[in-house]
């Protein structure tokens with residue numbers, strides 16, 4: 097089968113478009129003809145070999161997590177899925193046997209593996225995944241939209257529905273509206289929960305798109321102070337919840353924008369891993385700071401239901417053919433996009 101893989105770590109030039117053996121289909125798995133695979137930052141980190149992601153080659157390693165496609169084969173133990181079903185794949189595979197998995201908290205599974213990082217991924221014509229990781233999508237959802245769903249909406253769902261339990265009367269600050277997680281957070285906060293949404297971004301064009309998605313207010317962080325604007329927009333109180341997926345560069349301003357009792361969720365740190373925490377503010381305002389990484393299988397089922405109803409709609413900026421994966425990685429490094437970059441397979 098055609099696939100995009102690496103045989104060494106490095107820049108986008110190490111991506112090879114070539115032939116790899118098709119995966120077999122185990123009894124608990126479905127084999128999927130991949131139609132679309134969405135890019136994630138993790139793909140770039142895995143390619144570069146940073147952050148504990150260094151691999152030993154050979155064998156070559158196929159990149160990519162999020163994907164959608166058609167079931168072509170179902171293992172003997174599989175129930176509820178059959179060849180021809182259109183599905184989206186949850187790229188995090190958990191063991192299904194540990195106490196966390198059995199308690200429905202498989203997002204905490206110590207033996208979980210991320211497709212494209214720990215194991216071969218979705219930049220390929222075929223993947224085989226546990227049937228519990230494949231979810232049927234409805235006819236009006238495109239493969240590209242579905243592929244853009246899991247890694248953006250899972251952490252957001254985990255953070256807003258489960259951890260913070262954001263309420264309709266509350267105000268949320270979403271950092272960097274143009275990234276996949278930003279576009280997901282605006283939609284879940286607005287269209288599912290009905291909260292007031294303040295988003296940040298860097299250009300008037302991106303601000304207009306954020307407003308279209310549901311942001312009530314947009315702060316341009318290149319010309320406005322995030323703390324001051326967020327306070328001004330909330331009558332001096334500050335926001336109830338912050339969704340942070342960018343970390344370092346924005347944390348001090350966003351943390352200062354929290355009100356008393358506010359909750360600060362982190363699901364990424366693309367601008368830096370280290371921050372200084374003002375402990376005086378933390379305890380006098382009784383704030384919570386917490387992290388999430390993806391979500392549970394239960395979360396995934398709920399998100400796919402919202403997708404299939406049309407309540408949420410992943411934002412796809414651009415689609416590249418699989419053979420142009422290197423150009424797609426280059427585009428992601430240039431930061432000039434709104435939503436997700438997707439490979440058509």
Ligand SMILES: [Zn+2]
Nearest residue numbers: 191194197205
């Ligand atoms: Zn487990």
